[in-house]
Amino acid sequence: MAARPAYAAPPQPVAQPLPRHSPAIGGLVPFSTVDWPGQLAAVVFISGCPWRCHYCHNTELQTRAARYDWRETRAFLETRTGLLDAVVFSGGEPLSEPRLPSLIRDVRRMGYRVGLHTAGIYPLRLADVLRHLDWVGLDIKADAQGYDDITGRRDSQRPALACLTQLLSAGTDFECRITWHPDWLDETRLLTLAREMARRGVRRFAVQGARSSPGAPPGRALSAQAQSLLTQWFSEFTYR
Template sequence: MRDTAAKPIYSITPFTLLDYPDKTACIVWFAGCNMKCAYCYNPEIVYGKGRMSYYDAMNFIISRKDLLDGVVFSGGECTSHSNITVFAGAIKKLDMLVKVDTNGSNLRTIKRMIEEKVVDYIALDYKAPEAKFSEVTQSGLYRKFEETFDFLNASSVPFEVRTTVHSSILERADLQEMICFLKKKNYTGNFYLQNYVGEKQTIEELQMSERISLNELDTHGLSVIVRN
Protein backbone atom coordinates (compact mmCIF):
# COMPACT_ATOMS: atom_id res chain seq x y z
CA MET A 1 0.00 0.00 0.00
CA ARG A 2 2.73 2.51 -1.00
CA ASP A 3 0.65 4.39 -3.58
CA THR A 4 1.29 7.81 -2.04
CA ALA A 5 0.36 9.76 -5.18
CA ALA A 6 -3.31 8.83 -5.41
CA LYS A 7 -5.49 10.34 -2.68
CA PRO A 8 -8.92 8.70 -2.74
CA ILE A 9 -9.73 9.34 0.93
CA TYR A 10 -11.31 12.55 2.18
CA SER A 11 -10.90 11.96 5.92
CA ILE A 12 -11.01 9.41 8.73
CA THR A 13 -13.30 9.32 11.76
CA PRO A 14 -11.06 7.76 14.43
CA PHE A 15 -13.73 5.96 16.45
CA THR A 16 -17.35 4.89 16.20
CA LEU A 17 -19.62 2.51 18.08
CA LEU A 18 -22.57 3.14 15.74
CA ASP A 19 -21.44 2.36 12.21
CA TYR A 20 -20.36 -1.28 12.52
CA PRO A 21 -22.94 -3.39 14.41
CA ASP A 22 -21.57 -4.48 17.80
CA LYS A 23 -18.00 -3.51 16.87
CA THR A 24 -15.57 -0.71 17.55
CA ALA A 25 -14.35 0.83 14.32
CA CYS A 26 -12.98 3.82 12.49
CA ILE A 27 -14.59 5.22 9.33
CA VAL A 28 -12.60 5.84 6.16
CA TRP A 29 -14.49 8.42 4.09
CA PHE A 30 -13.89 8.09 0.34
CA ALA A 31 -14.26 11.22 -1.79
CA GLY A 32 -16.74 11.50 -4.65
CA CYS A 33 -20.05 9.83 -5.46
CA ASN A 34 -21.97 8.88 -8.60
CA MET A 35 -25.28 9.81 -6.92
CA LYS A 36 -26.37 13.23 -5.69
CA CYS A 37 -29.16 12.63 -3.17
CA ALA A 38 -30.73 15.84 -1.85
CA TYR A 39 -30.66 14.66 1.78
CA CYS A 40 -27.00 13.57 1.73
CA TYR A 41 -25.23 14.69 4.90
CA ASN A 42 -21.79 14.69 3.26
CA PRO A 43 -21.79 17.23 0.40
CA GLU A 44 -18.19 18.16 1.17
CA ILE A 45 -17.21 14.52 0.63
CA VAL A 46 -19.42 13.98 -2.42
CA TYR A 47 -18.09 17.07 -4.21
CA GLY A 48 -14.67 17.24 -2.56
CA LYS A 49 -11.35 15.78 -3.55
CA GLY A 50 -9.38 13.19 -1.66
CA ARG A 51 -6.79 14.40 0.82
CA MET A 52 -5.25 11.13 2.01
CA SER A 53 -3.59 8.21 0.25
CA TYR A 54 -4.13 4.54 1.09
CA TYR A 55 -0.64 4.59 2.57
CA ASP A 56 -1.57 7.45 4.93
CA ALA A 57 -4.76 5.66 5.94
CA MET A 58 -2.94 2.38 6.58
CA ASN A 59 -0.46 4.11 8.86
CA PHE A 60 -3.37 5.44 10.93
CA ILE A 61 -5.18 2.06 10.97
CA ILE A 62 -2.01 0.25 12.05
CA SER A 63 -1.64 2.73 14.92
CA ARG A 64 -5.20 1.90 16.06
CA LYS A 65 -5.07 -1.85 15.47
CA ASP A 66 -5.23 -2.84 19.14
CA LEU A 67 -8.08 -0.41 19.88
CA LEU A 68 -10.48 -1.25 17.05
CA ASP A 69 -12.29 -4.34 15.79
CA GLY A 70 -12.67 -3.08 12.26
CA VAL A 71 -12.75 -0.41 9.58
CA VAL A 72 -15.80 1.01 7.80
CA PHE A 73 -15.44 2.11 4.17
CA SER A 74 -17.93 4.89 3.52
CA GLY A 75 -18.29 8.09 1.53
CA GLY A 76 -19.18 9.21 -1.04
CA GLU A 77 -19.09 5.87 -2.80
CA CYS A 78 -16.09 3.83 -1.75
CA THR A 79 -16.47 1.16 -4.44
CA SER A 80 -15.84 3.74 -7.18
CA HIS A 81 -12.15 3.82 -6.28
CA SER A 82 -9.49 1.59 -7.75
CA ASN A 83 -7.36 -0.57 -5.46
CA ILE A 84 -10.03 -0.66 -2.76
CA THR A 85 -9.82 -4.46 -2.76
CA VAL A 86 -6.07 -4.34 -2.17
CA PHE A 87 -6.60 -1.79 0.60
CA ALA A 88 -9.20 -4.03 2.25
CA GLY A 89 -6.86 -7.00 1.93
CA ALA A 90 -4.12 -5.12 3.76
CA ILE A 91 -6.54 -4.38 6.60
CA LYS A 92 -7.62 -8.03 6.77
CA LYS A 93 -3.95 -9.03 7.17
CA LEU A 94 -4.05 -7.05 10.42
CA ASP A 95 -6.83 -9.40 11.59
CA MET A 96 -9.34 -6.56 11.46
CA LEU A 97 -12.88 -6.59 10.09
CA VAL A 98 -13.98 -4.62 7.02
CA LYS A 99 -17.47 -3.18 6.51
CA VAL A 100 -18.51 -1.51 3.25
CA ASP A 101 -21.24 1.13 2.94
CA THR A 102 -22.38 1.24 -0.69
CA ASN A 103 -25.12 2.45 -3.00
CA GLY A 104 -24.77 -0.77 -4.96
CA SER A 105 -23.64 0.78 -8.22
CA ASN A 106 -20.40 -1.16 -8.60
CA LEU A 107 -21.20 -4.86 -8.43
CA ARG A 108 -17.92 -5.84 -10.05
CA THR A 109 -15.95 -4.37 -7.14
CA ILE A 110 -18.25 -5.90 -4.53
CA LYS A 111 -17.99 -9.32 -6.20
CA ARG A 112 -14.22 -9.10 -6.20
CA MET A 113 -14.08 -8.13 -2.54
CA ILE A 114 -16.31 -11.07 -1.62
CA GLU A 115 -14.41 -13.51 -3.82
CA GLU A 116 -11.11 -12.43 -2.25
CA LYS A 117 -12.68 -12.58 1.24
CA VAL A 118 -11.72 -9.03 2.19
CA VAL A 119 -15.15 -7.81 3.31
CA ASP A 120 -17.08 -9.01 6.37
CA TYR A 121 -20.27 -6.93 6.32
CA ILE A 122 -22.07 -4.73 3.80
CA ALA A 123 -24.65 -1.97 4.26
CA LEU A 124 -26.58 -1.45 1.03
CA ASP A 125 -28.41 1.84 0.53
CA TYR A 126 -31.86 1.41 -1.04
CA LYS A 127 -32.44 4.97 -2.15
CA ALA A 128 -35.95 4.79 -3.59
CA PRO A 129 -38.38 2.58 -5.52
CA GLU A 130 -37.68 2.22 -9.22
CA ALA A 131 -40.08 4.95 -10.37
CA LYS A 132 -38.42 7.55 -8.12
CA PHE A 133 -34.85 6.33 -8.18
CA SER A 134 -33.54 8.65 -10.90
CA GLU A 135 -35.21 11.68 -9.33
CA VAL A 136 -33.91 10.92 -5.85
CA THR A 137 -30.34 9.98 -6.81
CA GLN A 138 -29.83 12.12 -9.91
CA SER A 139 -28.57 8.97 -11.61
CA GLY A 140 -29.74 6.17 -13.86
CA LEU A 141 -28.31 3.45 -11.65
CA TYR A 142 -31.40 1.58 -10.45
CA ARG A 143 -30.60 -1.59 -12.41
CA LYS A 144 -27.09 -1.58 -10.99
CA PHE A 145 -28.54 -1.35 -7.48
CA GLU A 146 -30.97 -4.21 -8.12
CA GLU A 147 -28.24 -6.43 -9.57
CA THR A 148 -26.11 -5.82 -6.50
CA PHE A 149 -29.03 -6.52 -4.17
CA ASP A 150 -29.79 -9.80 -5.95
CA PHE A 151 -26.15 -10.85 -5.75
CA LEU A 152 -25.85 -10.05 -2.04
CA ASN A 153 -29.19 -11.69 -1.28
CA ALA A 154 -27.88 -14.94 -2.79
CA SER A 155 -24.49 -14.71 -1.09
CA SER A 156 -23.39 -15.75 2.38
CA VAL A 157 -21.92 -12.36 3.29
CA PRO A 158 -23.89 -10.61 6.07
CA PHE A 159 -25.57 -7.47 4.80
CA GLU A 160 -28.29 -5.01 5.70
CA VAL A 161 -30.51 -2.75 3.62
CA ARG A 162 -31.09 0.82 4.71
CA THR A 163 -33.00 3.88 3.54
CA THR A 164 -32.88 7.52 4.59
CA VAL A 165 -36.42 8.88 4.83
CA HIS A 166 -37.35 12.48 4.13
CA SER A 167 -41.12 12.92 3.93
CA SER A 168 -40.96 15.32 0.96
CA ILE A 169 -38.87 12.80 -1.02
CA LEU A 170 -40.25 9.41 0.01
CA GLU A 171 -43.92 9.10 0.94
CA ARG A 172 -45.38 6.24 2.94
CA ALA A 173 -46.62 4.62 -0.28
CA ASP A 174 -43.01 4.60 -1.53
CA LEU A 175 -41.82 2.90 1.63
CA GLN A 176 -44.59 0.30 1.31
CA GLU A 177 -43.46 -0.38 -2.25
CA MET A 178 -39.89 -0.82 -1.08
CA ILE A 179 -40.98 -3.22 1.66
CA CYS A 180 -42.94 -5.23 -0.92
CA PHE A 181 -39.89 -5.30 -3.21
CA LEU A 182 -37.74 -6.78 -0.43
CA LYS A 183 -40.43 -9.25 0.58
CA LYS A 184 -40.88 -10.41 -3.03
CA LYS A 185 -37.12 -10.93 -3.24
CA ASN A 186 -37.26 -13.16 -0.11
CA TYR A 187 -34.95 -10.83 1.79
CA THR A 188 -34.67 -12.04 5.40
CA GLY A 189 -32.34 -9.43 6.90
CA ASN A 190 -33.08 -6.11 8.58
CA PHE A 191 -34.47 -3.16 6.65
CA TYR A 192 -33.42 0.01 8.46
CA LEU A 193 -35.36 3.24 7.95
CA GLN A 194 -33.34 6.25 9.05
CA ASN A 195 -35.44 9.33 9.71
CA TYR A 196 -33.84 12.44 8.21
CA VAL A 197 -32.33 14.72 10.81
CA GLY A 198 -31.63 18.24 9.58
CA GLU A 199 -28.67 18.95 11.83
CA LYS A 200 -26.06 19.23 9.08
CA GLN A 201 -25.75 20.89 5.70
CA THR A 202 -27.10 18.63 2.96
CA ILE A 203 -26.69 18.65 -0.81
CA GLU A 204 -29.96 20.54 -1.16
CA GLU A 205 -31.60 22.81 1.39
CA LEU A 206 -34.55 20.85 2.75
CA GLN A 207 -37.41 21.62 5.08
CA MET A 208 -37.86 19.56 8.21
CA SER A 209 -39.19 16.09 7.60
CA GLU A 210 -42.16 14.35 9.20
CA ARG A 211 -40.87 11.33 11.07
CA ILE A 212 -42.03 7.91 10.01
CA SER A 213 -43.00 5.42 12.71
CA LEU A 214 -43.26 1.67 12.42
CA ASN A 215 -46.97 1.55 13.23
CA GLU A 216 -47.68 3.53 10.06
CA LEU A 217 -46.37 0.73 7.86
CA ASP A 218 -47.44 -2.78 6.95
CA THR A 219 -44.17 -4.68 7.17
CA HIS A 220 -45.58 -7.89 5.63
CA GLY A 221 -43.49 -9.83 8.15
CA LEU A 222 -40.24 -8.13 7.13
CA SER A 223 -37.86 -7.05 9.90
CA VAL A 224 -38.21 -3.27 9.59
CA ILE A 225 -36.37 -1.12 12.13
CA VAL A 226 -36.87 2.65 12.38
CA ARG A 227 -33.88 4.68 13.50
CA ASN A 228 -34.54 8.18 14.77
Protein backbone atom coordinates in the same frame (compact mmCIF):
# COMPACT_ATOMS: atom_id res chain seq x y z
CA MET B 1 2.48 -12.17 19.97
CA ALA B 2 3.73 -8.97 18.34
CA ALA B 3 3.35 -5.78 20.33
CA ARG B 4 0.87 -3.24 19.05
CA PRO B 5 2.54 -0.06 17.74
CA ALA B 6 2.45 2.90 20.11
CA TYR B 7 -0.63 5.10 19.79
CA ALA B 8 -0.45 7.70 17.06
CA ALA B 9 -2.69 10.69 16.54
CA PRO B 10 -5.16 10.42 13.64
CA PRO B 11 -3.68 11.58 10.34
CA GLN B 12 -4.25 15.13 9.16
CA PRO B 13 -5.14 16.35 5.67
CA VAL B 14 -2.11 16.61 3.44
CA ALA B 15 -0.58 20.04 2.89
CA GLN B 16 0.66 19.23 -0.62
CA PRO B 17 -1.19 17.41 -3.41
CA LEU B 18 -0.56 13.67 -3.46
CA PRO B 19 0.40 11.80 -6.65
CA ARG B 20 -2.49 11.21 -9.04
CA HIS B 21 -2.45 7.45 -8.43
CA SER B 22 -2.92 7.88 -4.66
CA PRO B 23 -6.10 6.42 -3.15
CA ALA B 24 -8.77 9.10 -2.80
CA ILE B 25 -8.93 9.06 1.01
CA GLY B 26 -11.31 11.86 1.95
CA GLY B 27 -11.47 11.48 5.71
CA LEU B 28 -11.19 9.26 8.76
CA VAL B 29 -13.36 8.75 11.85
CA PRO B 30 -11.11 7.05 14.42
CA PHE B 31 -13.96 5.51 16.42
CA SER B 32 -17.60 4.82 15.62
CA THR B 33 -20.33 2.69 17.17
CA VAL B 34 -22.97 3.47 14.53
CA ASP B 35 -21.41 2.84 11.13
CA TRP B 36 -21.49 -0.95 11.57
CA PRO B 37 -24.17 -1.96 14.09
CA GLY B 38 -22.65 -3.98 16.91
CA GLN B 39 -19.03 -3.28 15.97
CA LEU B 40 -16.48 -0.74 17.21
CA ALA B 41 -15.04 0.59 13.99
CA ALA B 42 -12.83 3.17 12.38
CA VAL B 43 -14.35 4.66 9.24
CA VAL B 44 -12.27 5.48 6.18
CA PHE B 45 -14.05 7.81 3.76
CA ILE B 46 -13.35 7.53 0.04
CA SER B 47 -14.05 10.65 -2.00
CA GLY B 48 -15.72 10.39 -5.37
CA CYS B 49 -19.33 9.57 -6.28
CA PRO B 50 -21.11 9.81 -9.65
CA TRP B 51 -24.54 10.32 -8.10
CA ARG B 52 -25.91 13.62 -6.81
CA CYS B 53 -28.48 12.69 -4.18
CA HIS B 54 -30.26 15.87 -3.13
CA TYR B 55 -30.15 15.03 0.59
CA CYS B 56 -26.42 14.17 0.67
CA HIS B 57 -24.62 15.52 3.75
CA ASN B 58 -21.19 14.59 2.36
CA THR B 59 -21.15 16.76 -0.75
CA GLU B 60 -17.46 17.51 -0.15
CA LEU B 61 -16.83 13.83 -0.92
CA GLN B 62 -18.60 13.83 -4.28
CA THR B 63 -15.50 14.94 -6.19
CA ARG B 64 -12.54 12.59 -6.25
CA ALA B 65 -9.57 13.99 -4.31
CA ALA B 66 -6.83 12.45 -2.16
CA ARG B 67 -6.98 14.57 1.00
CA TYR B 68 -5.24 12.07 3.29
CA ASP B 69 -2.19 9.89 2.74
CA TRP B 70 -3.10 6.21 2.90
CA ARG B 71 0.29 5.37 4.37
CA GLU B 72 -0.40 7.62 7.35
CA THR B 73 -3.96 6.34 7.64
CA ARG B 74 -2.72 2.75 7.58
CA ALA B 75 -0.08 3.49 10.22
CA PHE B 76 -2.76 4.95 12.48
CA LEU B 77 -5.01 1.92 12.02
CA GLU B 78 -2.12 -0.33 13.01
CA THR B 79 -2.01 1.40 16.40
CA ARG B 80 -5.69 0.59 16.98
CA THR B 81 -5.50 -3.16 16.44
CA GLY B 82 -6.91 -4.98 19.43
CA LEU B 83 -8.90 -1.89 20.42
CA LEU B 84 -11.29 -1.79 17.47
CA ASP B 85 -13.22 -4.61 15.85
CA ALA B 86 -13.39 -3.37 12.30
CA VAL B 87 -12.71 -0.83 9.59
CA VAL B 88 -15.58 0.44 7.45
CA PHE B 89 -14.99 1.97 4.03
CA SER B 90 -17.57 4.68 3.37
CA GLY B 91 -17.90 7.69 1.12
CA GLY B 92 -18.61 9.21 -1.24
CA GLU B 93 -18.86 5.87 -2.94
CA PRO B 94 -15.96 3.64 -1.86
CA LEU B 95 -16.34 1.34 -4.86
CA SER B 96 -15.35 4.30 -7.04
CA GLU B 97 -11.76 3.83 -5.78
CA PRO B 98 -9.76 1.57 -8.15
CA ARG B 99 -7.35 0.63 -5.36
CA LEU B 100 -10.04 -0.39 -2.90
CA PRO B 101 -9.17 -4.13 -3.14
CA SER B 102 -5.60 -3.29 -2.08
CA LEU B 103 -6.82 -1.12 0.81
CA ILE B 104 -9.08 -3.93 2.00
CA ARG B 105 -6.17 -6.38 1.90
CA ASP B 106 -4.05 -3.97 3.96
CA VAL B 107 -6.77 -3.74 6.59
CA ARG B 108 -7.35 -7.49 6.65
CA ARG B 109 -3.66 -8.13 7.23
CA MET B 110 -3.97 -6.09 10.43
CA GLY B 111 -6.64 -8.49 11.67
CA TYR B 112 -9.64 -6.21 11.28
CA ARG B 113 -13.06 -7.20 10.06
CA VAL B 114 -14.03 -5.16 7.00
CA GLY B 115 -17.31 -3.38 6.30
CA LEU B 116 -18.48 -1.40 3.29
CA HIS B 117 -21.07 1.32 2.78
CA THR B 118 -22.26 1.46 -0.81
CA ALA B 119 -25.10 2.83 -2.89
CA GLY B 120 -24.74 -0.13 -5.22
CA ILE B 121 -23.45 1.87 -8.17
CA TYR B 122 -20.77 -0.60 -9.32
CA PRO B 123 -21.94 -4.25 -9.32
CA LEU B 124 -18.79 -5.58 -11.01
CA ARG B 125 -16.53 -3.87 -8.49
CA LEU B 126 -18.64 -5.18 -5.63
CA ALA B 127 -18.26 -8.69 -7.03
CA ASP B 128 -14.49 -8.22 -7.04
CA VAL B 129 -14.29 -7.48 -3.30
CA LEU B 130 -17.34 -9.22 -1.88
CA ARG B 131 -15.51 -12.32 -0.66
CA HIS B 132 -13.22 -10.08 1.41
CA LEU B 133 -16.08 -8.26 3.18
CA ASP B 134 -17.67 -9.21 6.48
CA TRP B 135 -20.59 -6.79 6.27
CA VAL B 136 -22.20 -4.39 3.79
CA GLY B 137 -24.55 -1.48 4.33
CA LEU B 138 -26.48 -1.11 1.05
CA ASP B 139 -28.32 2.15 0.47
CA ILE B 140 -31.69 1.77 -1.22
CA LYS B 141 -32.64 5.23 -2.43
CA ALA B 142 -36.32 4.86 -3.35
CA ASP B 143 -38.79 2.77 -5.30
CA ALA B 144 -38.53 2.51 -9.09
CA GLN B 145 -40.68 5.61 -9.52
CA GLY B 146 -38.47 7.85 -7.42
CA TYR B 147 -34.94 6.47 -7.80
CA ASP B 148 -33.65 8.74 -10.54
CA ASP B 149 -35.19 11.81 -8.91
CA ILE B 150 -33.12 11.09 -5.79
CA THR B 151 -29.81 10.25 -7.48
CA GLY B 152 -29.93 12.75 -10.33
CA ARG B 153 -28.87 9.97 -12.73
CA ARG B 154 -30.85 7.87 -15.20
CA ASP B 155 -31.46 4.14 -14.68
CA SER B 156 -29.84 4.27 -11.24
CA GLN B 157 -32.00 1.60 -9.62
CA ARG B 158 -30.72 -1.14 -11.95
CA PRO B 159 -27.14 -1.40 -10.59
CA ALA B 160 -28.36 -1.13 -7.00
CA LEU B 161 -30.70 -4.09 -7.46
CA ALA B 162 -27.88 -6.03 -9.14
CA CYS B 163 -25.76 -5.45 -6.03
CA LEU B 164 -28.63 -6.59 -3.83
CA THR B 165 -28.91 -9.80 -5.84
CA GLN B 166 -25.17 -10.41 -5.36
CA LEU B 167 -25.41 -9.92 -1.60
CA LEU B 168 -28.35 -12.29 -1.30
CA SER B 169 -26.61 -14.94 -3.41
CA ALA B 170 -23.30 -14.67 -1.55
CA GLY B 171 -24.83 -14.94 1.90
CA THR B 172 -22.79 -11.95 3.08
CA ASP B 173 -24.05 -10.25 6.23
CA PHE B 174 -25.68 -7.00 5.11
CA GLU B 175 -28.26 -4.37 5.91
CA CYS B 176 -30.47 -2.51 3.46
CA ARG B 177 -31.27 1.02 4.57
CA ILE B 178 -33.18 3.93 3.12
CA THR B 179 -33.01 7.62 3.96
CA TRP B 180 -36.66 8.59 4.09
CA HIS B 181 -38.86 11.66 3.98
CA PRO B 182 -42.56 11.54 3.01
CA ASP B 183 -42.14 14.49 0.64
CA TRP B 184 -40.29 12.22 -1.77
CA LEU B 185 -41.64 8.79 -0.74
CA ASP B 186 -44.91 8.56 1.16
CA GLU B 187 -45.47 5.83 3.73
CA THR B 188 -47.57 3.70 1.40
CA ARG B 189 -44.81 3.59 -1.21
CA LEU B 190 -42.18 3.04 1.49
CA LEU B 191 -44.07 0.03 2.82
CA THR B 192 -44.56 -1.37 -0.67
CA LEU B 193 -40.82 -1.06 -1.29
CA ALA B 194 -39.98 -2.63 2.07
CA ARG B 195 -42.36 -5.53 1.47
CA GLU B 196 -40.63 -6.19 -1.84
CA MET B 197 -37.23 -6.14 -0.10
CA ALA B 198 -38.51 -8.69 2.41
CA ARG B 199 -39.92 -10.84 -0.40
CA ARG B 200 -36.51 -10.86 -2.08
CA GLY B 201 -34.94 -12.20 1.11
CA VAL B 202 -33.62 -9.10 2.89
CA ARG B 203 -33.49 -9.81 6.64
CA ARG B 204 -32.13 -6.52 8.01
CA PHE B 205 -33.77 -3.24 7.04
CA ALA B 206 -33.36 0.27 8.42
CA VAL B 207 -35.25 3.49 7.82
CA GLN B 208 -33.15 6.58 8.44
CA GLY B 209 -35.21 9.70 8.91
CA ALA B 210 -34.00 12.48 6.60
CA ARG B 211 -32.40 15.33 8.52
CA SER B 212 -31.76 18.93 7.54
CA SER B 213 -28.23 18.56 8.93
CA PRO B 214 -26.21 15.82 10.67
CA GLY B 215 -27.42 15.37 14.24
CA ALA B 216 -30.72 17.21 13.68
CA PRO B 217 -33.99 15.38 14.42
CA PRO B 218 -35.77 13.69 11.49
CA GLY B 219 -37.89 16.05 9.45
CA ARG B 220 -40.97 13.82 9.76
CA ALA B 221 -41.56 10.79 11.97
CA LEU B 222 -42.46 7.36 10.64
CA SER B 223 -45.83 6.32 12.01
CA ALA B 224 -46.11 3.69 14.73
CA GLN B 225 -48.27 1.58 12.42
CA ALA B 226 -45.59 1.56 9.71
CA GLN B 227 -42.90 0.71 12.25
CA SER B 228 -45.01 -2.18 13.53
CA LEU B 229 -45.43 -3.63 10.03
CA LEU B 230 -41.73 -3.30 9.26
CA THR B 231 -40.85 -5.05 12.50
CA GLN B 232 -43.06 -7.96 11.44
CA TRP B 233 -41.56 -8.25 7.95
CA PHE B 234 -37.87 -8.28 8.83
CA SER B 235 -35.75 -10.29 11.24
CA GLU B 236 -34.17 -6.98 12.27
CA PHE B 237 -35.74 -3.58 11.69
CA THR B 238 -34.28 -0.30 12.89
CA TYR B 239 -35.71 3.21 12.73
CA ARG B 240 -33.02 5.83 13.17
